[in-house]
Amino acid sequence: MLPIITVTGIGVWKTGEAYRQTATARLDDTSKTLARAVEADLDRRFALLRLLASVAMKVDGAETSGLVSGSLIDDVVVEGDVRLFGQSEDKDMVGAAGLARSLASRAIASGHRTVSNLAMEEGPADGRVSLAMPFDSGPNERSAIVLSVRPQDLVKALQQRGHALNGILVAVTDGNGRILARSRDPERFIGSLAPDWDKLVAIGDDDGAFEAVTKEGGTVMMTFQRLDGTPGWVVVVAEPLAVFNARWRNPLVGLLIGGLIAIAATVAAAIWIGRLILDPVNALARNSAAIAAGAAPDNLPSIPRSSIREFETLRRSVEAAEKPGAKATAATER
Numbered sequence: 001m002l003p004i005i006t007v008t009g010i011g012v013w014k015t016g017e018a019y020r021q022t023a024t025a026r027l028d029d030t031s032k033t034l035a036r037a038v039e040a041d042l043d044r045r046f047a048l049l050r051l052l053a054s055v056a057m058k059v060d061g062a063e064t065s066g067l068v069s070g071s072l073i074d075d076v077v078v079e080g081d082v083r084l085f086g087q088s089e090d091k092d093m094v095g096a097a098g099l100a101r102s103l104a105s106r107a108i109a110s111g112h113r114t115v116s117n118l119a120m121e122e123g124p125a126d127g128r129v130s131l132a133m134p135f136d137s138g139p140n141e142r143s144a145i146v147l148s149v150r151p152q153d154l155v156k157a158l159q160q161r162g163h164a165l166n167g168i169l170v171a172v173t174d175g176n177g178r179i180l181a182r183s184r185d186p187e188r189f190i191g192s193l194a195p196d197w198d199k200l201v202a203i204g205d206d207d208g209a210f211e212a213v214t215k216e217g218g219t220v221m222m223t224f225q226r227l228d229g230t231p232g233w234v235v236v237v238a239e240p241l242a243v244f245n246a247r248w249r250n251p252l253v254g255l256l257i258g259g260l261i262a263i264a265a266t267v268a269a270a271i272w273i274g275r276l277i278l279d280p281v282n283a284l285a286r287n288s289a290a291i292a293a294g295a296a297p298d299n300l301p302s303i304p305r306s307s308i309r310e311f312e313t314l315r316r317s318v319e320a321a322e323k324p325g326a327k328a329t330a331a332t333e334r
Contacts, residue, residue, distance in 0.1 A: 001266065008259050015255060019248035024209050027168075027223040027244075031207070031237040034170060035225040038235060042131070042227075045147060045154070046113050049082075049133035053145045056084060080128075080149030086137065100130055104144035107132035111142075115230045117174040118151060120191055127191045129154050129180065151180035151190060168239050169214060173197070175232025189215050200224055200234065214238060279304065280311035287318060 083097070085104035099119050107114040116130040130148045137143035151172075170183040177197035179189050194200075196212040203210065206226040214220055220238035227233040283303045290300050303315045 001263070001270075004266070005263065008263070012252065012255055012259060016248070016252045019251055023244055023248040024221070024223065026247075027221065027237050027239055028207065028209065028225075030168065030170075031223045031225040031235050034237065035227055035235040038172060038233075039227055039229065041154070042115065042229065045131055046133055049113075049131060049145050049147055050135070052082060053084075053133060053135040053143075056145070079153045080147050083146045083148070084143060085146065086141070086143050099128070100132075100146040100148055103130045103132045104134075104146050107134040107144045107146075108142045110134075113229070115233070117176050117231055118178045118180055118191060127151055129174070152186055154180070167243070168237055169220065170238075171236050172227075173234050173236065175230070177201075180233070194236070196222075200236075211241060212238065220244075276306070276308055277311075280306040280308065280315065284311075284314065284318065 081100075083100050083104075085101055085108075099116070103114055103116050111134055113134070114132045116132075118127050118129055120127045127150065128148045129151045130146055132144045132146045134142055134144045168183075171179055171194065172181040173179055173194045177194045177200075179192055179194055182189050192215065195215060196210075199210050199212060200208075207224060209221065209223045212220055212222040219241045221241055221244040222236055222238040224234050224236045227235065280303070283301065286301045287303055303318060306312045306315060
């Protein structure tokens with residue numbers, strides 16, 4: 001049975017690996033889906049900025065710096081502060097305007113839309129994330145429109161899907177590992193550094209999976225997906241390690257129990273078949289030993305009937321040979 005047990009063990013191990021990969025792929029698919037949702041939310045914001053920029057270009061006397069006037073955005077719902085910056089604006093601004101000015105300069109220089117990491121002026125409650133959209137504001141002149149919002153207002157995919165997460169923890173971090181949004185206690189942890197951020201950075205890929213610890217101290221299996229068009233933002237999806245392990249171990253336990261039952265049944269069958277063979281052999285051996293010792297025919301050990309045809313034929317032959325008439329006939333012939 002050793003080859004059978006060895007092959008069964010290898011099969012169970014391979015099956016366990018497949019179950020674990022399936023459980024990990026489930027989390028990975030969730031992180032990819034949420035990443036696409038967040039990217040779509042960012043695209044919607046940039047589409048709004050593009051619209052505001054086109055409106056600003058058509059308004060006579062529109063300022064190219066500072067907060068966009070209300071007349072430009074009366075018909076558009078805008079969450080956050082919107083500012084216009086010209087290419088040659090003062091670069092010595094401070095505070096929120098200075099951060100927006102810096103992002104606008106980067107967008108104008110690159111010619112592409114730009115997203116900032118989380119900036120906190122005084123504390124987590126004052127944290128802001130900015131989006132900058134460059135545009136042509138005149139001959140050989142480029143400007144940028146910047147939207148600055150609270151991170152919890154920017155990333156709404158988690159709030160919209162929170163009811164469908166089924167106990168899974170989801171968070172979005174910026175490129176520095178600061179939490180921008182979270183499906184559980186968001187206000188409490190926004191702006192704080194995600195635990196085990198160094199493990200994620202060490203992987204060095206746009207996606208992956210690893211065991212981590214949550215802000216509450218729980219151990220989880222975590223998958224992550226970096227967001228395109230951002231300075232390293234990441235969507236992470238985490239499931240309690242006990243739940244994750246149960247998801248792939250429970251089927252494996254069932255398989256192991258089934259294998260053990262099969263092995264036990266095989267052993268029982270082998271013992272039963274062995275007895276069918278050994279009991280007649282032992283009986284014949286005892287009978288032969290008694291005859292060799294000169295025991296009387298009436299004192300010879302009995303040979304039980306056997307379900308194995310060959311042994312039953314041999315038993316009948318031995319019994320026939322031990323009958324007195326058979327012995328007398330054999331002596332007369334001699």
